[in-house]
Amino acid sequence: MSAPELKFEEFTATSPSLGAMTRKNNFPTMIFQGQLENHTEFNENIRKLVYAEQKKASTSKPANDIEIMEWRSAKNLHRNSKFAAVRDHLEAALASISSELHYSKDHRLKISSMWANISPSGSGAAAECRPGNLWSGCYCVRVPKGTGSMKFIDPRTINVMNPAKFEKDDKPRDCFTKVTFKPSEGHFVIFPAWLYHEVETNMAKQSGPAGDYIYISFNATQVKDKRSSTAS
Numbered sequence: 001m002s003a004p005e006l007k008f009e010e011f012t013a014t015s016p017s018l019g020a021m022t023r024k025n026n027f028p029t030m031i032f033q034g035q036l037e038n039h040t041e042f043n044e045n046i047r048k049l050v051y052a053e054q055k056k057a058s059t060s061k062p063a064n065d066i067e068i069m070e071w072r073s074a075k076n077l078h079r080n081s082k083f084a085a086v087r088d089h090l091e092a093a094l095a096s097i098s099s100e101l102h103y104s105k106d107h108r109l110k111i112s113s114m115w116a117n118i119s120p121s122g123s124g125a126a127a128e129c130r131p132g133n134l135w136s137g138c139y140c141v142r143v144p145k146g147t148g149s150m151k152f153i154d155p156r157t158i159n160v161m162n163p164a165k166f167e168k169d170d171k172p173r174d175c176f177t178k179v180t181f182k183p184s185e186g187h188f189v190i191f192p193a194w195l196y197h198e199v200e201t202n203m204a205k206q207s208g209p210a211g212d213y214i215y216i217s218f219n220a221t222q223v224k225d226k227r228s229s230t231a232s
C-alpha cells in the first residue's frame with residue numbers, strides 16, 4: 001500500500017485553548033537531520049583524508065577573528081574521488097528531500113561545493129548564510145567533548161527585534177527564534193541555504209588534534225537530471 005498524499009489540512013492544529021479557531025503554520029523553515037549508522041571506520045578514514053588535505057594546502061582564508069583558528073579546505077572536495085563516499089551519502093539524503101518535497105523528477109539536488117573544516121579548541125564559525133544555493137548542510141566527522149552546538153537563527157528579523165513575552169520555560173517550539181543542534185559523530189544536518197547559522201565556540205579541553213572538531217560542509221543546487229533523461 002502506498003503512503004497517503006500529504007494534505008494541507010494535516011498541518012491544521014486545534015487545541016482546547018483555541019476554541020473554535022484552528023492554526024495553520026505557513027512558510028515553515030525545514031531542517032532535516034540524519035545519522036549514518038556504523039560510521040566509525042568511515043569517519044576515521046575521512047578524518048585522515050581531511051588532515052592530509054590540510055597538510056598539502058598552502059593557505060586558508062579566515063573570514064573573521066574567531067574563524068582565524070579554523071582551517072577550511074578548498075571547496076571542491078565533491079570532485080575529489082577520495083571524498084566520493086561522503087558526497088554520495090549526502091546526495092542520497094538530498095534525493096530523499098527532493099522526493100519528500102515533491103521536487104521535479106526531471107531534476108535532482110546536486111552538491112555544488114563541499115569542503116572540510118578543522119575547528120580546534122577555541123574556534124567557531126560566525127553566523128552566515130549561503131547565497132546562490134538551495135540547500136546547505138554539514139556532516140560531523142569527529143566531535144570531541146566540548147564541541148559547540150550549531151545554532152540556527154529565525155530569518156524573520158521582526159521576531160528577534162520585537163519578541164513576544166512567554167510564560168517562563170513554556171515557549172512553544174513553533175515560537176523559538178533560535179534553535180541549536182548538538183553535533184555528534186555520524187550526524188548530518190541539511191537546511192535551507194538562506195537560513196543564518198553559526199557554530200558556537202569549541203570548548204574542548206584538549207589542545208591539538210585531540211580537541212579538533214572536524215566536519216564536512218556542503219551546498220546543493222537543483223540541476224536537470226541527465227541520468228533520468230538518458231534512462232527514459
Ligand SMILES: [Fe+2]
Nearest residue numbers: 125128197217
Ligand atoms: Fe556555514
